[in-house]
Amino acid sequence: MSRLDEAEEGAGVSRRGFLKGMGATALAAGALAPAAGAASAAAKGAPAATARTPLFGPAPVAVKLQINGKEREVRVEPRVTLLDALRNHLDLTGAKKVCDRATCGACTVLLDGKAVYSCTVLAVEAQGRAIETVEGLAESHGGAAPIQKCFVANDAQQCGFCTPGFVMACESFKRANPGASRQQALDGLGGNLCRCGTYHGVANAVVDALAGKGGS
Amino acid sequence: MADLAWPDPKDCSLLGKSIPRLDGPDKSAGRAKYTYDVNRPRMLWAKFKTCPYGRARVKSIDVAPAESMAGVVAVEVLKAATTECTVAFQEVAVVAAESEEIAREAARRIAVEWEPLEHNVVDDDVAMAGTKAKAGKEAVTDGFAKAIEGAAVVSETEVGCSILTHCCLESHGSVVEYAEQDGKPAATAWSSTQAASGVGGEFATALGIDAAQVHVVCQHMGGGFGSKFGADLWGALAARLSKKTGRPVKVMLERDMEIALAGSRPSAFGRMRVGVAEDGAIVAWESQAWGSGGNGGGMGAPSLPYVFGNIPDKKTQTTPIFTNTGGARAWRAPNHPQMCLLTMAALSDAAAELGMDELEFFKKNLGLTARADVYAQELDLAADMIGWKQKWTARGDQKGVVRRGLGLAMHTWGGGPHNSNVQCTLHPDGSVELRCGTQDLGVGARTVIGIVAAETFGLPLEKVTVLIGDNRYPQSDGSGGSTTVGAISTATRHACVQALDKLFEAVAPDLNGPASALVAKDGMVRGKESTAGGLPFADACRRLGAQPVVTLGQTQRGNGMSSSQVGGVQMAEVEVDTETGIVTVKKVVAVQDVGRVIDLLTAESQVRGAMIMGVCAALYEERVMDPVTGTLLNPDLEFYKLAGIADVGELAVHLMQTPEHWSRGVIGIGEPPAISPMAAISNAVANAIGARVKRCPMTPDRVLAALKS
Numbered sequence: 001m002s003r004l005d006e007a008e009e010g011a012g013v014s015r016r017g018f019l020k021g022m023g024a025t026a027l028a029a030g031a032l033a034p035a036a037g038a039a040s041a042a043a044k045g046a047p048a049a050t051a052r053t054p055l056f057g058p059a060p061v062a063v064k065l066q067i068n069g070k071e072r073e074v075r076v077e078p079r080v081t082l083l084d085a086l087r088n089h090l091d092l093t094g095a096k097k098v099c100d101r102a103t104c105g106a107c108t109v110l111l112d113g114k115a116v117y118s119c120t121v122l123a124v125e126a127q128g129r130a131i132e133t134v135e136g137l138a139e140s141h142g143g144a145a146p147i148q149k150c151f152v153a154n155d156a157q158q159c160g161f162c163t164p165g166f167v168m169a170c171e172s173f174k175r176a177n178p179g180a181s182r183q184q185a186l187d188g189l190g191g192n193l194c195r196c197g198t199y200h201g202v203a204n205a206v207v208d209a210l211a212g213k214g215g216s
Numbered sequence: 217m218a219d220l221a222w223p224d225p226k227d228c229s230l231l232g233k234s235i236p237r238l239d240g241p242d243k244s245a246g247r248a249k250y251t252y253d254v255n256r257p258r259m260l261w262a263k264f265k266t267c268p269y270g271r272a273r274v275k276s277i278d279v280a281p282a283e284s285m286a287g288v289v290a291v292e293v294l295k296a297a298t299t300e301c302t303v304a305f306q307e308v309a310v311v312a313a314e315s316e317e318i319a320r321e322a323a324r325r326i327a328v329e330w331e332p333l334e335h336n337v338v339d340d341d342v343a344m345a346g347t348k349a350k351a352g353k354e355a356v357t358d359g360f361a362k363a364i365e366g367a368a369v370v371s372e373t374e375v376g377c378s379i380l381t382h383c384c385l386e387s388h389g390s391v392v393e394y395a396e397q398d399g400k401p402a403a404t405a406w407s408s409t410q411a412a413s414g415v416g417g418e419f420a421t422a423l424g425i426d427a428a429q430v431h432v433v434c435q436h437m438g439g440g441f442g443s444k445f446g447a448d449l450w451g452a453l454a455a456r457l458s459k460k461t462g463r464p465v466k467v468m469l470e471r472d473m474e475i476a477l478a479g480s481r482p483s484a485f486g487r488m489r490v491g492v493a494e495d496g497a498i499v500a501w502e503s504q505a506w507g508s509g510g511n512g513g514g515m516g517a518p519s520l521p522y523v524f525g526n527i528p529d530k531k532t533q534t535t536p537i538f539t540n541t542g543g544a545r546a547w548r549a550p551n552h553p554q555m556c557l558l559t560m561a562a563l564s565d566a567a568a569e570l571g572m573d574e575l576e577f578f579k580k581n582l583g584l585t586a587r588a589d590v591y592a593q594e595l596d597l598a599a600d601m602i603g604w605k606q607k608w609t610a611r612g613d614q615k616g617v618v619r620r621g622l623g624l625a626m627h628t629w630g631g632g633p634h635n636s637n638v639q640c641t642l643h644p645d646g647s648v649e650l651r652c653g654t655q656d657l658g659v660g661a662r663t664v665i666g667i668v669a670a671e672t673f674g675l676p677l678e679k680v681t682v683l684i685g686d687n688r689y690p691q692s693d694g695s696g697g698s699t700t701v702g703a704i705s706t707a708t709r710h711a712c713v714q715a716l717d718k719l720f721e722a723v724a725p726d727l728n729g730p731a732s733a734l735v736a737k738d739g740m741v742r743g744k745e746s747t748a749g750g751l752p753f754a755d756a757c758r759r760l761g762a763q764p765v766v767t768l769g770q771t772q773r774g775n776g777m778s779s780s781q782v783g784g785v786q787m788a789e790v791e792v793d794t795e796t797g798i799v800t801v802k803k804v805v806a807v808q809d810v811g812r813v814i815d816l817l818t819a820e821s822q823v824r825g826a827m828i829m830g831v832c833a834a835l836y837e838e839r840v841m842d843p844v845t846g847t848l849l850n851p852d853l854e855f856y857k858l859a860g861i862a863d864v865g866e867l868a869v870h871l872m873q874t875p876e877h878w879s880r881g882v883i884g885i886g887e888p889p890a891i892s893p894m895a896a897i898s899n900a901v902a903n904a905i906g907a908r909v910k911r912c913p914m915t916p917d918r919v920l921a922a923l924k925s
Contacts, residue, residue, distance in 0.1 A: 084316060087253070093252075096253075099471055099852060099853040099854070100470070103852065104385070134245060137245075138244075138246065155236060155820075159437065159439040159658030193858050193860060194861075195384065195439050196439060198825060199824075199828060200821075203861060
């Protein structure tokens with residue numbers, strides 16, 4: 001298995017599966033919207049839906065999500081991202097919308113324990129998988145997990161808009177790399193951006209958390 | 217009487233210490249609610265159809281495809297047929313719909329026929345900008361020609377920096393809910409704003425109702441940096457659409473519009489000549505500068521040379537360029553970073569031309585600045601922190617593939633306080649409540665108010681409740697120009713001291729002494745001279761009776777409470793790979809004069825944040841326009857590049873905190889440290905590679921071009 005395949009398997013959605021899913025969505029959207037002729041034409045060549053790629057929508061569909069250990073159901077269009085389902089339909093607004101295209105990491109949540117950009121995962125794709133948000137991380141630790149306490153102690157936040165995403169990225173990094181050095185942590189956290197410039201505090205926070213500060 | 221003056225630092229338990237911010241737990245747990253997070257029942261989402269050209273006329277616009285979509289509730293044309301758009305991403309029409317996805321798709325379906333018109337997006341070349349460049353008047357001193365002729369060495373420098381955008385992570389916008397209250401038309405506006413007390417009037421105007429009926433809320437906001445003082449068209453539209461539909465409406469800009477329209481920092485380019493005497497004394501300065509503030513016109517009011525304003529003979533001229541790009545807004549120390557770059561680069565080049573150590577050259581000429589003593593002290597401290605003496609090598613001496621360099625820059629800023637009012641409520645159970653209409657941009661405004669109040673009452677921080685971000689609290693000016701902390705800290709102190717006086721009067725009989733001899737410390741109210749006895753604070757407050765004491769404090773200026781005018785020095789150490797052109801920042805040090813610090817932890821965070829913004833400006837970020845269509849080529853965070861956590865190097869901060877500095881009172885810290893880093897890094901790169909990289913950000917291609925020259 002190549003590294004790329006491994007990464008794709010690890011992410012739970014293969015590139016092939018994702019593209020096929022996109023094809024099915026485009027087909028469905030084209031069927032509903034006769035005005036969008038281009039979409040219909042493009043969809044003609046799309047692969048037929050198979051048993052492995054269920055066809056959703058385009059009307060809102062019931063989506064069951066396992067969020068922070070609880071099952072939540074929302075009715076959303078299949079094009080709705082996990083981020084928008086959380087923020088706009090479940091009022092879980094901890095994850096933030098900043099770039100909306102998998103660059104800045106403000107929307108980071110854990111999917112089966114792995115950090116993902118929730119702006120680039122569809123809600124329908126997240127079904128059957130364990131979703132952990134920044135709110136859930138805090139609640140499962142009585143209001144603040146060790147990494148969150150370390151963020152506060154090290155002032156790893158100014159305006160705070162990148163903070164929830166950074167917290168989840170740090171938490172994911174910490175779980176996967178318990179013995180990491182400071183430099184390894186910096187290299188591992190390159191997927192999140194901050195505009196106020198709190199990187200010094202974030203670096204100190206993750207180093208403290210790796211050292212076991214902030215409790216368990 | 218309780219003393220209004222700041223207490224002696226050695227007697228303080230909170231003031232000036234490193235205190236974690238009060239809203240830190242809410243921010244790190246995702247509980248903090250920003251405007252973007254506000255979800256109201258039956259709320260509509262609004263999205264825009266925008267202009268794809270730098271300048272174009274709307275030939276026709278058809279909104280029927282949007283209006284006919286299920287879920288679309290309202291469509292408003294903002295640019296009717298035959299009107300002109302003068303900047304890419306300008307709003308042409310707005311759609312309000314049941315969901316974000318429907319609103320976005322409906323906006324996309326609006327059909328617009330365009331007639332592209334002549335435009336200019338060139339901001340870096342006076343000749344290419346043609347008639348859009350308006351040369352300003354030349355200013356020249358009588359002795360200039362003679363001075364520059366007589367100079368032992370005349371150095372020449374060409375350097376500049378691109379247009380930056382504010383790139384606030386929470387984009388600009390508001391949620392407005394229009395509804396009748398007690399028979400009167402009223403509205404609540406959640407707004408991501410730097411001016412909670414003042415912005416209500418804009419919503420009122422948009423709604424045609426009384427400002428008194430608009431409730432503005434901004435509990436948390438995701439960055440402003442100078443770009444969020446007004447409600448803007450976007451807030452006004454949220455208001456109008458809410459009134460029209462009878463439902464709450466959310467307007468938050470998509471990232472592309474935020475980068476294109478919602479604020480930018482003007483570019484600045486310059487050709488400089490510096491005349492220097494044999495001993496290193498600067499005798500003459502000449503500069504021709506140009507740049508653009510976008511469709512608002514000029515590039516501000518540049519004042520060259522920067523910091524070294526007393527160079528005896530000068531010749532200066534500036535050419536602002538009008539471009540069809542988003543307008544400039546205040547951007548963390550407006551104009552200073554650009555003027556700092558032009559000046560410090562030219563002086564650094566003069567030092568190199570003369571073969572003098574840059575540090576010695578700057579020190580030699582401190583008499584040409586407004587605060588020679590401050591800079592002298594700061595230069596020595598910064599030099600120690602970065603190891604200047606050990607590491608310095610003359611420009612161009614290094615021949616390896618990877619070369620190290622050192623550079624420095626100096627800056628100045630005002631930072632005096634704005635007008636602020638803080639209300640203190642001292643409850644009979646000993647709890648304290650502070651209300652202020654200010655807002656927290658990430659600086660730690662809540663925490664500043666809390667620390668000052670808790671210190672004044674001798675209470676732990678958790679006994680104090682701080683309420684801000686609401687126009688129903690006492691007025692506080694907009695947060696900009698490093699004016700907030702000096703204002704809210706002194707107003708809080710003023711309010712709390714008045715409340716304390718009332719408390720002392722109430723308990724004086726019980727404590728067998730005059731009110732003037734009492735003090736509140738360590739949770740007790742007792743005689744000033746005694747170290748034991750007295751009344752626990754809560755017991756003392758019970759003597760107030762059933763009603764709380766309410767006092768109002770205002771900004772205090774002078775008398776050691778607050779002041780303005782600071783100087784700062786920064787030094788940078790870089791490594792340049794001469795094969796790839798990649799610059800790596802190894803270390804930046806900041807030494808900053810700041811008056812009296814309220815919270816060392818958040819103050820240092822702010823300084824480091826400013827330095828990181830400087831690293832971004834020096835190496836990564838710039839707005840890139842397409843000269844053919846006039847549109848913006850990098851309206852996203854993938855290609856509008858910000859530094860990541862591993863890109864910023866080591867950041868060392870030293871805030872000057874001595875009795876002399878404390879005696880000046882509180883001074884704002886937001887802008888000053890954001891000024892020097894770009895210039896210091898530019899100088900460090902020049903030192904490393906022996907040539908000036910002509911433009912920031914110093915991307916690999918520009919570094920390689922400089923190496924070839």
